[in-house]
Amino acid sequence: GTQTSRASVVFRVLLTAIHPGFADYDHDSILGLSTLGWACFVAIWLVQLVILAYGMEMVRRYEGFAGPVILLTVAALAGWMYFQANGQIAWSIREPLSGGEMWRNIFAGGALWLAIYGTLILNFCDFARSSPCRKTIQVGNFWGLPVNILVFAAITVLLCGGQFQLNGRVIESPTEIIAAIPNTFFLVLGCLAFLIVTVAVNIMANFVAPAFVLSNLAPKYLNFRRAGLISAFVAVLILPWNLYNSPLVIVYFLSGLGALLGPLYGVIMVDYWLIRKSQVDVPQLYSEDPQGIYYYSRGVNMRAVAAFIPAAVIAILLALLPGFASVSPFSWLFGAGIAGLLYLLIAKRQPHYADVSGESIAVDNVSH
Template sequence: MTTAQNAACTDGAPPAATDAPDGAAVPDTSPRLYSPDLAPTKKAGRSWGGYNVFTLWANDVHSLGNYAFAIGLFALGMAVWDILIAFVLASVFLFVLLSLSGYMGSKTGVPFPVMSRIAFGVRGAQLPAVIRGGVAIAWFGIQTYLASSVLSALLVALMPGMKSWGQHSALGLSALGWLSFMILWVVQVLIVSYGMDVIRKYIAIAAPAVLITMLALAVWMFAKADWSIAMDAGSPFTGADRWLNILEAAALWVVIYGTFVLNFCDFTRSAKSNRSILLGNLVGIPVNMLFFAGIVVVLSGAQFRLDGEVITSPSDIVQTVPSTPLLVLASLSLILLTVAVNLMANFVAPVYTLVNLFPRKLDFRRAGVVSAVIGLVILPWNLYDSPVVVEYFLGGLGALLGPVFGIVMADYWLLRRTRVHVPHLYTEDPQASYAYRGGVNPRAVAAFVPSAAIAVVIALVPYFAGISGFSWFIGAVLAGVLQVLLPGRTALPTEDVDGESIAVPSA
């Protein structure tokens, strides 16, 4: 921007349209597209280093839901070495995807709803943002419910008289369940109300506690099983079926992170450098995921060696800890973990989605409260207890994330070659780079509709059960190819135009 524009930014008045370094006009910032929470983060104020990126994964990888998925692989007949191979393949692929996605946030400094405007248009971007936010809100409620179950068990262990609270229920949840749920609900709302920096500090503290607890739990179980584990749960897969299951397990693990690879820029927009992202990803994904896989095979294999049964979650083992002080510490660690995962994976995304929808009415704190209220009123425990809802509704929404990712990535890396005019992401001027037709990019819509339909059909129709685990990949690749091949307008600045000097709109 010019010196005159920078001066205008200082007193808060929007500048007049002038020429940007690439020769394109920089129109006024629109209050319907801009808010302080959606504005690009300034490089001078970024606080996320490599350790912070690592702690993000150190918490999220070790979530109770992930353990249930991985232990389920052992229960379904996959041998220990097959599980390890699947996680090696998945971690390498995720490292590449998350590094590419993270670079976008580090370079532009914008959150996912704004990032989506590049490919979908300043208005069309509401579609991918709402899809991502909708999935996250549902899982926020479900994860809070799962954590509340651990808290309920802990309260009963400490105060046996509270067991009677489980005999009375309302709206499908016991009185004890309501107490535990609301305690964790309030805690999460309070943390989010203080913004991303407090979330960063929380996960930085939670990560070491989680890693130490899970390692200690695995060592305890290993010793309990006389330092040996079962290598499979009986009837392991062989031949072609073995490798198909390994590939499908790896694909499903990537799908679990289909949400994170989409909005990783919500976090990396605060990264100090791209090097911080790469280092954090390197330790947090391949190294940490192998550590996670080792914990999984030890816990499940040791338990199977002991009694011939497969656990469903680490919380099953925690409840058998004979020492009350250790039981309390382990339970609190699991609760600490689940809250951290919820904040990162299921709270930040809907907050930015809501701010993007109502930038003049909601800020980060208010959007956090609205998101939490929605996560409460949907009665998530009833959703979790309904296989139809989880499989068809949430599974269908999840399948849509692959095509969105394919479009955003193909547009940014292949069509635009990483060149972005950031100020144009905040204007409704019809001549701006991302105005397209009424703020919607017809090419992105044309690429999304068929690929999304195919991904959902593959994910949900029983006939395609054999390849349903690959629906995210199929949707992402198809959408990316269509985004590149379909005709349409791609406005390319001759050089990057950052958002360091975007003017604050006056209204």
């Protein structure tokens, strides 16, 4: 919902640049959004639904198209900003930090970045399961993560540093850069590029996962398309533009999200690497036999739940209570570490897993 709202803002800039008369419809308020805002939001919302309606193959093609478009666009913007600033880049907007405080801020920023990408780590299988081989995944991740992120980080420094050098103003949104382009033709091209990539990121990061989750929860009633529709309507009902306008809500949401997903990641990693030694019995994953090794207690791994709950509570307290502000950016790491350690201790003391190689089987008493 929030990403769609952000894309609609770019669309509003595009429409008013093409026809300034549209700005007359941008002054009223209906549930916190103007008439023009509603029209743009619904338009972007529908475009995403159309892409999803054609399934994952269409998503893959669209993502492949959007990636190069945004890279070329932001690189061109960075070059334009660099020449506008006569090659002068501001490297700091205030007195630079030093010593321990500097390093705490550096690692805190990295920890928050990790919490954001932690969402994609957990549902990466939604995309990787369609890959033809392991090498494809490795090559894609190499170019798509470390290389791509470093390139965009350099571009961000040029854009923000150049803008601050020009007028002493800090850029808080890429939309501000686009809106500041003096040439209408290039402004329109920039808006189109940002629309394309925002939709791409939104579908990949925020739409596919809930569509799969909801369809798996009720496979008799929901397919991928129907589940996607439910997710889309929820995105409208929460009125995301009102949430985004509150910086406090954003901070609490991201911190709480990391605090909950960190423990989930810790349990999954320990279970796969340390408990099961990276061995998975695929046919058993689809078995409803009460004696199956993944049946647990009516399909619920209570040991994982027992490790998740206390770790999540601790991580949320660290993330949200003002007294822990200095460590709150690290709530994802704390949650993952605590949950992983608890799960390892519980699983070692109460072994209940079948050896997928067939050499030994230990039966979970709870599942009887």
